[in-house]
Amino acid sequence: MAAKVIEINLERGMPHVEEAIKRMMNGLTTAKRSGCRAAILIHGYGSSGSGGIIKEEVGSKLKAPSLRGTARDSVRGENWTIKKKEFLDICPALREFERHIEGNKGITVVLLK
DSSP states (O other): OOOEEEEEESSTTOOOHHHHHHHHHHHHHHHHHTTEEEEEEEOOOOTTSSOOHHHHHHHHHHTSGGGTTTEEEEEEGGGHHHHHHHHHHHOGGGGGGHHHHTTOTTEEEEEEO
16 A cells, blocks of 8 residues: 555645644644555745744644654755655655755655654
């Protein structure tokens, strides 16, 4: 069975940060249960261009103990090249998304356990 990747759009409908984080938590849990190996979180980069609050909260939440059993590792799009080989070794299906990931400040890639 091929490793599956899911996209979770956290910015659709311009939600408040609390709603976006709830959407992320539910999406990651559902993705893990359905056998996905990775999730691409679309959080945007903020309308000011200096980094959005949803992006910052996503980064903080992914480090929280409550996600230890769900998230294995994560990397922001702008840092993709740092972890690219490791992530592709674990989830080769991410190759299909590479051109959207690399350098993209509005997404975070999460490897699931």
